[in-house]
Amino acid sequence: MGAGRGGDGNTGDGAARPDAGTQAEAEALDAAAEPSRLGPASRARAWDRLASEQFDVVVVGGGVVGTGAALDAATRGLKVALVEARDLASGTSSRSSKLFHGGLRYLEQLDFGLVREALRERELNMTRLAPHLIKPVSFLYPLTAHWERPYVTAGVTLYDTMGGKSSLPHQKQLTRSGALRMAPALKRSALVGAIRYYDAQADDARHTMMVGRTAAQYGAVVRTSTQVVDFLHEVDRVAGVRVRDVETGRETDVRASVVVNCTGVWTDQMQHAAGTRGRFRVKASKGVHFLVARDKIPSDTGMILRTEKSVLFVIPWRNHWIVGTTDTDWNLDLAHPAATRQDLDYLLEHINRVLVTPLTHDDIEGVYAGLRPLLAGESEETSKLSREHAVSRVMPGLVAIAGGKYTTYRVMAADAIDAAAEDIPTRVAPSVTDRVPLVGADGYYALVNQAEQLGLRHGLHPHRVRHLLDRYGSLLHGLLAMGDRANGGDPSLLEPVEAAPDYLRAEIAYAVAYEGALHLDDVLARRTRISIEYAHRGVDSAAAVGAQMAELLGWTDEQREYEVRSYIERVQAERDSQSVDTDVEADKRRLAAPDPRAPRLAALGTG
Structure with missing residues (x-):
């Protein structure tokens, strides 16, 4: 399965090749000015910080609750890191009903509080x-x-x-x-x-990613393709985690006063890895x-x-x-x-x-x-089973949270950090995330009113501009600048993605440079929703998007071909699974497809 990764031909971080020094330096300067940026340069710096700094909180899991917990901790003034084995929202948080709702059916169950x-x-x-x-x-x-x-x-x-x-x-x-x-x-x-x-x-995957970027904006270290492979212990308490860079195989210890397990359906596995059964089952x-x-x-x-x-x-x-x-x-x-x-x-x-x-x-x-x-x-x-959430201090230095609804992620995150405060030696301020807009919210309403002017300036239909505003908010300026010739941009980026005309090529470039996308699946399934919005499910776009990502991330030809082939085989495996009647057979057929991250994922799982 690992053949064709081309791992020796790049940095292994999804970063640009070493000879692209000028580009990397420029991105580093941009990232310093825009801390919410999750690009190759920030990824490299994040690894160095994980290895060298002592954190108040390490959050494990990059779904909506994990990113929300990282944001909650960062905005309380805590030093926080978030690690995710795959991609932001790669699990439950990209596969919901896309509703931000109270849950009308829960009234009939008399669950009024929820x-x-x-x-x-x-x-x-x-x-x-x-x-x-x-x-x-x-x-x-x-x-x-x-x-x-x-x-x-x-x-x-x-x-x-x-x-x-x-x-x-x-x-x-x-x-x-x-x-x-x-x-x-x-x-x-x-x-x-x-x-x-x-x-x-809401587009759940984009919302989760924006929560993660907002956490980074307020100082959190946010790093994907970074798997927890073990827990660090000091006497009778958890003192951090050992992580593996899924792209390179490097490992390092990350020390923290408390670890918060926000891994959703992987909660039980993570608690077992920490040497405890925990106080609830998921x-x-x-x-x-x-x-x-x-x-x-x-x-x-x-x-x-x-x-x-x-x-x-x-x-x-x-x-x-x-x-x-x-x-x-x-x-x-x-x-x-x-x-x-x-x-x-x-x-x-x-x-x-x-x-x-x-x-x-x-x-x-x-x-x-x-x-x-x-x-x-x-x-x-x-x-x-309950949609209420539960928080537990599993053991000194380890807090777990599970259950709940996507809509209540912010409350869940605040509850988790409240519980984690017991293990943090300094005073922990109250949660303030009810007053912290996500990146892109500031100025959004004004830009909606300016959609026609923006469209004229960049040669886009106002409907297209409004669609982009509902995905990026005021961050739209950074995306459109990529196609602005007057500012050194490439006008071809404002053209539609091949076989997916609802999206622009600039959105692919932006996903890599600002949103932490490392693999073709990250872009086609989560940064955009091409994988579910077109009958071809992304297959007809894979080669063009793969070629664009290869140039941005410094992939070798071998790696680019592997990414495209893996994605096409993933789609075929999903179609095959949908032709059989049992979960066991469907699972077998789905797992027949290669997974670009799987060759290096340890046996612990993907939490």
Whole structure:
């Protein structure tokens, strides 16, 4: 599997070749002026800092809770490092339903505290912390019987109000005719009326990456492809971690007053590696989603449908609909959960019950499977396990946090650092992240109003500019500067990516130079969403994007070819897994594809 990595032909850090001194020096100067920049030069400096400095906190895991914990600790004035074995958001945090919501279904489970907390976080993030990334989205709740209206109305009214003041519109009652005008895709027999309500959504992978960059902005060392292979102990306490650079195989010790385990579904493995069983167990629940083109479901709004187990969402996503999710136990490979044909059949069966024109497997353009880290309880049905989070001081010097919802990441992160404070010898200030906007938020609203002028200046349609603003916010200036000839940029970067016209070539360059992308999969699956938004799933873009990344990262021809081949084989393996009915067979087929990071990952796992 490791053949063709070309590791001897570069620095192994994904950095530029040694002979590119001028470029590396320029980036180093830029990085000093812009600390949120996660590029090759900052990656090299981060390794030196990990090896030489004493930290207050080391966070393990680069999902939304891990990056949130790093941001929380850094903004309290603590010296913090975050290490992630793969890529930011490479696990659960890039494979959610893409909703930033309170969880309407949890009201029925009487989980009022969780819903209230999540609704408050939704409002805070939409209006203050990340308005560039988190957007309103409307949903239609079809009523299947007249008696449902007062019951559902009471629940949605509570949902609209229990989080306090909301900037979102309140519910609207609809007759059957009114609902069908809004969503003509629905069968007339599928509803007697409906209620429309509002929630919010986000590109989870981009949001997590922006949380990580914000942590770096406030001084955190953030380093991906950096795997924890052991824990350091002093007498009866954890005193840090030993890490391995996944790209080079180098190892070093990282010393800290406390280690915070934010590894989600890998929590139990990490606790075992530290020599303790921990105080809670985490169970993985697989959630599968698929994407279809927007014209396949004629509707002006998303939908939420009840199933016998839970709910099914139909979520607007740019030119697509996301349909999901499943909720099944998963005990196989944690890094690459696989969707089966049975999973897709389940989703198709339930959505087709209400559609005038049924969807088929041929309509499906993208598919993704993710794992929810649920706190295990007495029930073994994952749909009944807790979405509440738990924090535990596992042993002196080691704190673990798991469970929870994506939406409440900031609260979870603050709770984790509160628990970690017991092991930090200096006074720890209270959390302030409710007042710390993410990078790109500052100036966002003004730039939205200036979209036409920006478009004229750079030769882009205002719609394109608004799309970019909703991905980068005010960081857009740095991206557009890459294609500005007057400032030494390359105008060709403002052209679309081959076979993926919703994205610009500048976004590939920016992902490498500013967002820490090291592998082709990082760009096609997370910095952009080409892997799920196009029927070719990124295959038709792989060669062009791979060639662009090779030039930026100093890959050898051998490494470039390996990256492209690995990605194409990954897509084929995913398609193969989606043609079989059992998890075991799907897992076997998915793991047949090479993984550019896997050859050097140690046996401990990917946490």
